[in-house]
Amino acid sequence: MSELDELRGGFFEECEDLLTVLAEGLQQLSDGDDDRETVNAVFRAVHSIKGGAGAFGLDVLVNFAHKFETSLNELRDARIPKSEHVIGVFLRASDILADLVAAMRDETATDDAAIEASLEEIVALIPVKPGAEKVDESYAPMSLDFGADEPAGFEPAALETLDFTPEPVAAIEAPVGPAVWLLTFRPATGLYARGNEPLLLLRALAALGPCEIELDTESLPALGDLGPEDAGLAWRIRLETEAKEEEIFEIFEFVADDCALEAVPAESGPGAAAAEDIPDFAAPAFDAPAFEPAPEPAAAAEPAPAEPAPAKASAPKGEDGGKAGEGKGGDGAKASIRVDTDRIERLVNLAGELVITHAMLTQRIAEAGLARHAAIAEGLDEFRMLTRDVQESVMAIRAQPVRPLFQRMTRIVREAAHATGKSVKLVTDGEGTEVDKTIVERLADPLTHMIRNAVDHGIESAEKRADAGKPSEGTIRLSAAQRSGRIVIEIADDGAGINRPRVLSIAKEKKLIPADAELSDSEIDNLLFMPGFSTAKEVSALSGRGVGMDVVKRAIQALGGRTIISSKPGEGSVFSISLPLTLAVLDGVVVRVADQTLVAPLAAIVETCRPTKADLKRMGPRDHVLLVRGEPLPIVDIGAELGFRPPVESPLDSVLMVAETEGGARCALLVDDIFDQRQVVIKGLEEGFGRTRGVAAATILGDGRIALILDVDALVREASGPHGAGHVMALTG
Amino acid sequence: MNEAQEDRRVARREVVVFRVCEDEYCIAIGSVREIRRWSEATRLPRTPHFVKGVINLRGLVLPVIDFAARIGLGDTVTTSRHSTIVVEVRGHLLGLLVETVTDILSIPETDFQPTPALAGDETNEMVSGVILLNDRLLRIVDVDRFAPHVETEPA
Numbered sequence: 001m002s003e004l005d006e007l008r009g010g011f012f013e014e015c016e017d018l019l020t021v022l023a024e025g026l027q028q029l030s031d032g033d034d035d036r037e038t039v040n041a042v043f044r045a046v047h048s049i050k051g052g053a054g055a056f057g058l059d060v061l062v063n064f065a066h067k068f069e070t071s072l073n074e075l076r077d078a079r080i081p082k083s084e085h086v087i088g089v090f091l092r093a094s095d096i097l098a099d100l101v102a103a104m105r106d107e108t109a110t111d112d113a114a115i116e117a118s119l120e121e122i123v124a125l126i127p128v129k130p131g132a133e134k135v136d137e138s139y140a141p142m143s144l145d146f147g148a149d150e151p152a153g154f155e156p157a158a159l160e161t162l163d164f165t166p167e168p169v170a171a172i173e174a175p176v177g178p179a180v181w182l183l184t185f186r187p188a189t190g191l192y193a194r195g196n197e198p199l200l201l202l203r204a205l206a207a208l209g210p211c212e213i214e215l216d217t218e219s220l221p222a223l224g225d226l227g228p229e230d231a232g233l234a235w236r237i238r239l240e241t242e243a244k245e246e247e248i249f250e251i252f253e254f255v256a257d258d259c260a261l262e263a264v265p266a267e268s269g270p271g272a273a274a275a276e277d278i279p280d281f282a283a284p285a286f287d288a289p290a291f292e293p294a295p296e297p298a299a300a301a302e303p304a305p306a307e308p309a310p311a312k313a314s315a316p317k318g319e320d321g322g323k324a325g326e327g328k329g330g331d332g333a334k335a336s337i338r339v340d341t342d343r344i345e346r347l348v349n350l351a352g353e354l355v356i357t358h359a360m361l362t363q364r365i366a367e368a369g370l371a372r373h374a375a376i377a378e379g380l381d382e383f384r385m386l387t388r389d390v391q392e393s394v395m396a397i398r399a400q401p402v403r404p405l406f407q408r409m410t411r412i413v414r415e416a417a418h419a420t421g422k423s424v425k426l427v428t429d430g431e432g433t434e435v436d437k438t439i440v441e442r443l444a445d446p447l448t449h450m451i452r453n454a455v456d457h458g459i460e461s462a463e464k465r466a467d468a469g470k471p472s473e474g475t476i477r478l479s480a481a482q483r484s485g486r487i488v489i490e491i492a493d494d495g496a497g498i499n500r501p502r503v504l505s506i507a508k509e510k511k512l513i514p515a516d517a518e519l520s521d522s523e524i525d526n527l528l529f530m531p532g533f534s535t536a537k538e539v540s541a542l543s544g545r546g547v548g549m550d551v552v553k554r555a556i557q558a559l560g561g562r563t564i565i566s567s568k569p570g571e572g573s574v575f576s577i578s579l580p581l582t583l584a585v586l587d588g589v590v591v592r593v594a595d596q597t598l599v600a601p602l603a604a605i606v607e608t609c610r611p612t613k614a615d616l617k618r619m620g621p622r623d624h625v626l627l628v629r630g631e632p633l634p635i636v637d638i639g640a641e642l643g644f645r646p647p648v649e650s651p652l653d654s655v656l657m658v659a660e661t662e663g664g665a666r667c668a669l670l671v672d673d674i675f676d677q678r679q680v681v682i683k684g685l686e687e688g689f690g691r692t693r694g695v696a697a698a699t700i701l702g703d704g705r706i707a708l709i710l711d712v713d714a715l716v717r718e719a720s721g722p723h724g725a726g727h728v729m730a731l732t733g
Numbered sequence: 734m735n736e737a738q739e740d741r742r743v744a745r746r747e748v749v750v751f752r753v754c755e756d757e758y759c760i761a762i763g764s765v766r767e768i769r770r771w772s773e774a775t776r777l778p779r780t781p782h783f784v785k786g787v788i789n790l791r792g793l794v795l796p797v798i799d800f801a802a803r804i805g806l807g808d809t810v811t812t813s814r815h816s817t818i819v820v821e822v823r824g825h826l827l828g829l830l831v832e833t834v835t836d837i838l839s840i841p842e843t844d845f846q847p848t849p850a851l852a853g854d855e856t857n858e859m860v861s862g863v864i865l866l867n868d869r870l871l872r873i874v875d876v877d878r879f880a881p882h883v884e885t886e887p888a
Contacts, residue, residue, distance in 0.1 A: 349792065352792070353792050356792070596775070596776060642778035642779065643778050643779060644776070644778065683792075683793075683794045684794070685787070685794060692777050692778060692779055692780060693779055694778060694779065695777070695778065698775075698787060698794045700789050700792065700794075704789050705773070705775060705789060706774075706775040706787050706788065706789050706794055707775065708775065708777070708778075
């Protein structure tokens with residue numbers, strides 16, 4: 001059973017990709033893309049989902065996908081216009097399809113009402129055709145029942161009983177007269193290994209028209225040479241059919257890679273122009289009707305009434321022979337493999353070890369007094385570069401484009417806009433930007449929330465926008481870019497901007513800040529991130545439950561990122577998220593405190609200095625502040641703060657690092673010495689002994705010892721608490 | 734012959750025996766991952782005094798507990814002769830700093846005895862039973878009680 005589960009898992013993974021292709025394609029269409037290939041890609045995505053779903057007997061999914069596909073076909077054949085309404089219907093249908101796939105995967109209940117509604121919309125799109133009043137509602141998928149109730153032995157005679165003439169195909173255009181095809185079907189071993197049954201395929205073929213099937217035993221080896229698991233049988237088939245060439249090949253679509261199939265028209269007929277001896281189905285060289293996945297794969301498995309089906313345009317141009325095995329990705333999909341993330345994780349760890357081992361080796365060689373030995377130094381240098389290359393290549397494996405994430409946001413905007421009755425469009429930029437997989441995954445929730453907020457609170461109602469002289473449709477711009485070793489994601493709306501007086505009064509009302517507090521604009525903006533803050537007058541269905549932005553901020557922080565707001569009244573707000581490229585390495589400043597070696601994240605350090613008397617001012621009996629260009633900064637003695645030693649008498653002999661927290665609060669961290677600045681591999685700390693506040697993680701140094709990585713934010717926050725630096729520190733820190 | 738037959742019927746359990754402050758303790762061999770020489774640990778700030786710090790176990794950041802300190806026998810002054818027993822506790826690895834590992838013994842289950850009632854002190858909290866072996870007393874350490882989340886009290 002587990003093998004089937006595995007197949008099933010593979011199917012759902014593939015569905016994810018297909019849904020991405022679908023959403024992307026529809027988005028392009030809605031942006032006015034007129035490329036025929038885009039429609040085809042969308043169509044193929046739905047078709048492939050249907051095909052797979054059929055194999056696993058997921059009837060609800062098959063049914064939905066089928067109708068979706070049918071109306072997409074109408075679009076493809078330009079029988080319905082690419083109007084806004086039509087694309088809208090398809091967009092909603094793709095949402096439902098995604099939900100359905102998720103429901104099937106998780107085996108949860110489906111939202112039947114939504115499905116029904118969407119189906120009605122879809123079916124309504126299909127123009128009523130003469131002679132075909134109804135789209136076939138009774139699509140019967142061929143499920144993979146692995147031939148359980150088939151006759152055990154293969155009897156060619158059984159086929160003859162299937163010999164029947166189908167009702168004439170209701171061909172809507174380009175009627176094709178019956179043609180006679182001579183086919184040779186030679187399954188390879190792999191076909192059987194994958195659980196395919198030639199009998200079913202031959203039956204499906206027989207359903208296309210009267211056919212004679214003859215077993216070809218010529219290639220069967222002598223008994224002595226016979227491999228028990230090798231495929232030796234082949235069949236010669238004479239098929240008389242009105243079906244088009246691609247319909248014949250469609251039957252073999254799923255086994256195309258595992259068999260040799262030849263089809264030669266025996267008598268001339270339409271659609272049988274240049275086909276000669278074609279060695280392999282996988283690369284058909286027909287120039288006549290090119291093969292194209294059609295809506296009805298192997299539906300004729302049962303002697304059901306032949307398809308009155310949505311017939312396709314007879315000769316789609318500009319599409320090269322779509323190979324059955326691939327071609328799903330549309331434009332030149334790159335070869336790729338799926339790898340278990342555990343394996344990648346292991347590789348990432350090993351690459352980290354390599355970096356550490358290199359550091360160790362360098363240190364040992366220096367200790368042995370060999371560092372100046374030219375050959376050794378050269379070799380070591382080469383080793384260093386290789387190590388870095390390996391490290392970067394491994395990181396690149398984990399890197400993923402943010403595209404699927406952004407794609408999902410399109411839907412969020414659509415739904416949020418629908419719920420609020422606003423008209424909003426999402427413009428995305430930089431979808432190809434790559435970030436660590438974990439970051440991409442964990443960004444989904446915070447981003448969803450921010451996007452909803454932007455629609456709900458950011459964009460004004462249509463009337464207000466009209467009054468302000470803005471176009472009635474609001475725009476949210478979601479962009480990603482790489483800037484100096486970090487990823488910056490921006491969510492910009494062209495709404496009203498943050499209503500600062502209101503934010504301030506609400507914060508005072510809710511007693512989040514003292515009533516007499518004077519805050520700067522950016523401090524007011526940052527109030528949005530305070531726990532328990534919600535500006536919505538009523539709790540709306542979308543956002544504004546008061547558990548919003550502070551959760552967002554914490555989620556981003558947990559990823560080592562920061563959130564910055566900027567807003568202009570009347571022009572809109574921009575929320576920027578800045579994230580590290582990877583969670584595995586960090587640029588750090590290696591410092592000494594007492595007898596301990598510690599690492600401070602470089603990103604948090606603004607500058608370092610050795611203070612002079614003039615820079616220091618006493619505050620109370622022990623504490624000092626550091627004056628940096630007229631700004632007094634509290635000094636945090638890390639050694640004392642972490643309990644490694646008593647507080648220093650005077651910071652004069654120490655080194656101070658000016659640190660800035662995510663919220664923009666600044667303070668000076670006191671350390672005994674600074675050694676080095678280097679890249680370190682982040683190792684998680686078991687949160688065993690209560691949370692070690694002030695310590696974010698650990699790393700392994702060149703000598704094999706562990707150094708702790710400081711959590712600058714936590715240190716500053718804690719230190720500034722009792723200093724009475726006021727609510728502002730507490731707020732922004 | 735007779736004894737051997739008896740032995741076959743009585744299940745035996747293997748334990749790793751170690752010494753701390755002249756007393757002998759033992760841990761079921763199933764929980765022990767490895768035994769290594771003591772190497773200096775990096776101190777973890779703001780942890781209870783018995784948390785010796787973290788050491789590098791082939792790339793893994795391994796927290797180490799001073800066994801003597803944990804059971805209330807005072808903090809250990811470490812030398813290179815000390816050992817670290819790496820144990821697995823509920824899926825987490827944990828190092829125990831001990832004086833020296835002395836034995837691996839196979840002991841009939843029938844020799845395992847409950848702890849004599851001396852309730853209350855830190856030693857008994859960590860010890861789940863005893864084994865009397867001639868004139869030796871092996872205290873059986875229940876590594877589960879070292880599980881990190883049990884130690885909630887901050888220093």
